[in-house]
Amino acid sequence: MVLTRGAATAARSIIRWLPNEILSTVAQELPTADLRVLCLTSRLLRNIATPFLYRCVHLPTLSQLKCFLRTMKQRSGASLHSHVHQFYAPDKEGSGTYTPRLLKALTKMLCQLSNLHILYILFAYPAAFTELLEHGSFPRLTVFLYTVQHETATAVVSFLNRHTTITDLTLLFIERVDLPGPITMPQLVHMNIPNHCFSSFDLDGVSLEALSIVLLPFDADMTPTLPLFHAMSRLTRFTLLSAVEHLDDATELHKIIAHLSHLQKIKISRVAGNLGSITWAGAVEIAVELGKFKSLWSVELDSVLDQSCDAHKVVNLWGDACELLIAVKFEERSWRWSPDEEDWINTSSE
Numbered sequence: 001m002v003l004t005r006g007a008a009t010a011a012r013s014i015i016r017w018l019p020n021e022i023l024s025t026v027a028q029e030l031p032t033a034d035l036r037v038l039c040l041t042s043r044l045l046r047n048i049a050t051p052f053l054y055r056c057v058h059l060p061t062l063s064q065l066k067c068f069l070r071t072m073k074q075r076s077g078a079s080l081h082s083h084v085h086q087f088y089a090p091d092k093e094g095s096g097t098y099t100p101r102l103l104k105a106l107t108k109m110l111c112q113l114s115n116l117h118i119l120y121i122l123f124a125y126p127a128a129f130t131e132l133l134e135h136g137s138f139p140r141l142t143v144f145l146y147t148v149q150h151e152t153a154t155a156v157v158s159f160l161n162r163h164t165t166i167t168d169l170t171l172l173f174i175e176r177v178d179l180p181g182p183i184t185m186p187q188l189v190h191m192n193i194p195n196h197c198f199s200s201f202d203l204d205g206v207s208l209e210a211l212s213i214v215l216l217p218f219d220a221d222m223t224p225t226l227p228l229f230h231a232m233s234r235l236t237r238f239t240l241l242s243a244v245e246h247l248d249d250a251t252e253l254h255k256i257i258a259h260l261s262h263l264q265k266i267k268i269s270r271v272a273g274n275l276g277s278i279t280w281a282g283a284v285e286i287a288v289e290l291g292k293f294k295s296l297w298s299v300e301l302d303s304v305l306d307q308s309c310d311a312h313k314v315v316n317l318w319g320d321a322c323e324l325l326i327a328v329k330f331e332e333r334s335w336r337w338s339p340d341e342e343d344w345i346n347t348s349s350e
Helices: 006-011 020-028 030-039 043-053 064-072 073-078 099-108 129-135 150-161 195-200 247-258 278-288 311-321
Strands: 057-058 086-089 119-120 143-148 168-173 190-194 208-215 237-242 265-270 298-301 328-329 333-338 343-346
Touching: 057 064, 064 099, 099 129, 129 150, 143 150, 190 195, 237 247, 247 265, 247 278, 278 311, 311 328, 311 333, 311 343
Parallel strands: 057 086, 086 119, 119 143, 143 168, 168 190, 190 208, 208 237, 237 265, 265 298, 298 328
Antiparallel strands: 328 333, 333 343
16 A cells, blocks of 8 residues: 555544454554654654554665664654664675764664664674664563674673563674573573574573574684584574584584484575585485484585486485485575375475
8 A cells, every 4th residue: 555645534434433452463564664654644653653653663775774873862863763673784885884973872772772672783893883882771672683893792691691581582793702601591492693602591491492503604613602502402404504614414414414414494605706616426325314314304505416326316315314304405406205106396486
């Protein structure tokens, strides 16, 4: 639905007789552009549309960030703080474009968003947001993404230990930064962190369901981390994201199976330009490792098949080795087992 000036006329007709609950339900489904128009029609519709307009704030550019800060500084801005539930700052233009004064204003504003549920801060140096990490308090925070720096390591640990409501955590690193543990997050369900800082978390009794480990050039050895996986009985999804050259799928699967044989979904991915290669002999080695998993039904690799290999034969090989396997993805092609046809079907074109 696209609203025009006719919305003002409608506001003086049947709309004013509709229960606020119905109007709120409709407003909840409207795109941002329509919500802005509603705010210009009548006080009733403005009061209904405003919470939905500010519920999710996404500021990918410097101009959008400045505009948002100006709005929040206005007299009416104080009433808008409680409406913001999700805040995304992806930093597409680079942190160098943000002045210290602007970052200070952003930090002050973020600390006032008491109802924040999701906080994404992709800014890197020199935008550390130390004050936010040290003093910010978000009682309802469930999702947090942050780029860790040397000067904020201790503050990050303090922030995480204060916000035990977090269920989904992603920490990004430009360089190696050790986090002083222990970090206790009892509600954690999804976790995406570099390999080297995993040991900083006390996950005893935590029902972690999905884990993504990042291997960086300065942090390529998973040997110290692997034994810590053994107690994760609830973990069903595991992703290995590697920026390391010469990563072998079969070797990594062999390491994982020793501690996480109960996994249901596995994904091994590499950064662009560093894709692996699978020969027929390699496919056989992978099949041997897949056959050791007890509950695995989905495997995703970004490796490229050798030209001498037939993709359908490789998928059949893996399916025969792993009894519960029904979904395979590699080379950007997806395959799914069809019980009706008793064969693997290429679903990439669907």
